[in-house]
Amino acid sequence: MPARLAVAVVALALATVPVGCGGGPGERAGAGSGPVGGELRVAAAASLTEPFTALGRRFERAHPDVHLRFDFGPSSGLAQSLEEGAPADVFASADERIMDRVVDSGLVDRDEPVIFARNRLAIAVPVGNPGSVRGLDDLARPELLVGLCAADVPCGRLARALLRRAGVTPAVDTEELDAKALLSRITAGELDAGIVYHSDVVAAGDRVTAVAVPRGAPVATYPVAVLAGSAHPAAAAAFVTFVSSSTARPVLRRAGFLLP
Amino acid sequence: MAVALVALALVALPLVGLLQRAPWTALPGLLGRPVVVDALRLSLGTSLAATGLSVVLGVPLAWVLARAELPGRRLVRAVVVLPMVLPPVVGGAALLFALGRRGLVGQWLDQHFGILLPFSPAGVVVAQTFVAMPFLVVSVEAGFRAVDARFEHAAATLGASPWTVFRRVTLPGIAPSLAAGAVLCWARALGEFGATITFAGNLGGRTRTLPLATYQALQSDRGAALALSLVLVGVSLAVLLALRDRWFGAAG
Numbered sequence: 473m474p475a476r477l478a479v480a481v482v483a484l485a486l487a488t489v490p491v492g493c494g495g496g497p498g499e500r501a502g503a504g505s506g507p508v509g510g511e512l513r514v515a516a517a518a519s520l521t522e523p524f525t526a527l528g529r530r531f532e533r534a535h536p537d538v539h540l541r542f543d544f545g546p547s548s549g550l551a552q553s554l555e556e557g558a559p560a561d562v563f564a565s566a567d568e569r570i571m572d573r574v575v576d577s578g579l580v581d582r583d584e585p586v587i588f589a590r591n592r593l594a595i596a597v598p599v600g601n602p603g604s605v606r607g608l609d610d611l612a613r614p615e616l617l618v619g620l621c622a623a624d625v626p627c628g629r630l631a632r633a634l635l636r637r638a639g640v641t642p643a644v645d646t647e648e649l650d651a652k653a654l655l656s657r658i659t660a661g662e663l664d665a666g667i668v669y670h671s672d673v674v675a676a677g678d679r680v681t682a683v684a685v686p687r688g689a690p691v692a693t694y695p696v697a698v699l700a701g702s703a704h705p706a707a708a709a710a711f712v713t714f715v716s717s718s719t720a721r722p723v724l725r726r727a728g729f730l731l732p
Numbered sequence: 733m734a735v736a737l738v739a740l741a742l743v744a745l746p747l748v749g750l751l752q753r754a755p756w757t758a759l760p761g762l763l764g765r766p767v768v769v770d771a772l773r774l775s776l777g778t779s780l781a782a783t784g785l786s787v788v789l790g791v792p793l794a795w796v797l798a799r800a801e802l803p804g805r806r807l808v809r810a811v812v813v814l815p816m817v818l819p820p821v822v823g824g825a826a827l828l829f830a831l832g833r834r835g836l837v838g839q840w841l842d843q844h845f846g847i848l849l850p851f852s853p854a855g856v857v858v859a860q861t862f863v864a865m866p867f868l869v870v871s872v873e874a875g876f877r878a879v880d881a882r883f884e885h886a887a888a889t890l891g892a893s894p895w896t897v898f899r900r901v902t903l904p905g906i907a908p909s910l911a912a913g914a915v916l917c918w919a920r921a922l923g924e925f926g927a928t929i930t931f932a933g934n935l936g937g938r939t940r941t942l943p944l945a946t947y948q949a950l951q952s953d954r955g956a957a958l959a960l961s962l963v964l965v966g967v968s969l970a971v972l973l974a975l976r977d978r979w980f981g982a983a984g
Contacts (some may be wrong), residue, residue, distance in 0.1 A: 546951070548951045548952060549951045552950065552951050617833070617848075617851060619933070622934070622948060622951075624948070624951055624952035624953075625951075644935060645851040645933065645935060645938075646851050646933030646934055646935050646939065647933075647934050647935055647936075647940075648933075648934065649934075649948070649951075657933075660828075660832075660834065661833060661834045662828070662832055662833055662834065662850060
């Protein structure tokens with residue numbers, strides 16, 4: 473009897489899972505070329521957290537039957553999850569190479585990705601600049617606590633390219649998994665300096681101070697695309713169009729992004 | 733019976749998945765990569781140091797919990813055991829607020845002694861000790877309770893010094909619990925992820941231990957991630973073998 477009860481509980485749990493995750497009637501309606509609707513899953517680079525959250529609210533107002541669910545994280549990690557079969561309708565990466573990787577895996581059609589934003593780098597320091605950081609050269613000072621993004625995520629790759637061009641060998645104390653994680657260590661004063669995106673500094677407002685990097689420094693490029701396996705291709709395409717639209721551009725610009 | 737099989741599959745299947753994806757032929761080469769070697773060396777050093785620290789600090793604590801007449805002993809025990817149930821990331825954050833550069837004690841350590849635990853191997857040891865020491869304390873406390881205090885009293889009345897009593901009577905009594913506790917503590921320290929990455933950061937050769945290296949390699953270098961995982965699985969199996977009599981002896 474207890475075994476039967478357990479089986480019943482498991483069966484009940486399994487039966488409720490699809491209901492809990494699905495988006496109701498809109499789910500089926502969104503598949504194919506029918507009306508835009510359902511729950512739209514957007515996997516996006518961590519640096520897009522603020523503008524995409526703001527844009528998402530506007531998009532949902534314009535499409536009341538669509539509910540957006542964002543998954544923000546390091547682009548490389550998101551790409552890995554997508555390759556492992558994580559469900560998503562739209563992918564926005566902070567790196568063209570990572571989008572290319574997803575295209576090569578067959579998850580996105582080759583002519584699909586659109587570049588909708590660019591992002592500069594900035595040196596972020598805690599308020600008051602306790603380490604007296606003036607430029608890239610200071611990142612080589614061993615007495616400072618310096619953080620970079622890990623070498624395999626876009627902000628880490630770009631930061632290293634920037635430092636190499638400047639001929640600076642940084643005295644790195646920690647490598648964070650994305651720019652947001654790095655920035656939170658800097659705002660908390662645990663680190664003296666780190667290289668993050670300009671947009672991250674804008675998002676952090678007065679909780680962080682920025683030190684400019686030299687002109688002509690490498691810039692991150694953001695492609696966005698509908699995933700080939702999307703359950704809601706119409707809604708996904710609408711969102712991709714929306715982030716490049718004239719409505720979205722001021723939001724991205726205010727968030728500190730450059731526009732193509 | 734069927735439910736038991738589901739349960740078994742749930743536990744065993746991921747391991748099978750790991751083993752069938754393992755690049756057995758490329759393994760020697762993968763294990764020789766700097767990422768793997770650095771993480772292995774760092775992990776061995778820090779986890780053994782954390783175990784040593786846990787023994788030095790944890791045995792007296794276990795003795796206090798088992799023997800001393802202490803007001804609020806239950807509360808003390810609850811605090812000691814808390815890291816066993818606390819999510820390690822929360823533990824790491826707590827360590828940061830206590831021992832970080834702007835933390836309660838950390839800013840004082842930094843200003844007066846120039847000691848900075850985060851982003852250093854010492855920070856890794858502290859994070860691992862925080863999470864793993866309770867396993868040793870719980871085990872050794874049970875050991876102290878099992879030793880009959882009358883033998884200790886007898887030895888003392890026969891003229892043995894407290895140190896001799898401890899060395900000749902108490903220590904042999906708690907030795908099995910101490911050994912088991914130390915092995916569990918070491919295994920837990922070796923597998924520590926959340927508190928380490930939160931408190932000590934993540935830098936190759938300095939604070940990037942085996943679990944951190946595995947997690948990071950999963951994002952870019954699957955072969956290395958699998959090799960690192962296999963190392964950790966091997967260690968876990970070795971711990972099981974070492975403790976098999978203690979855990980499985982009674983059940984056959």
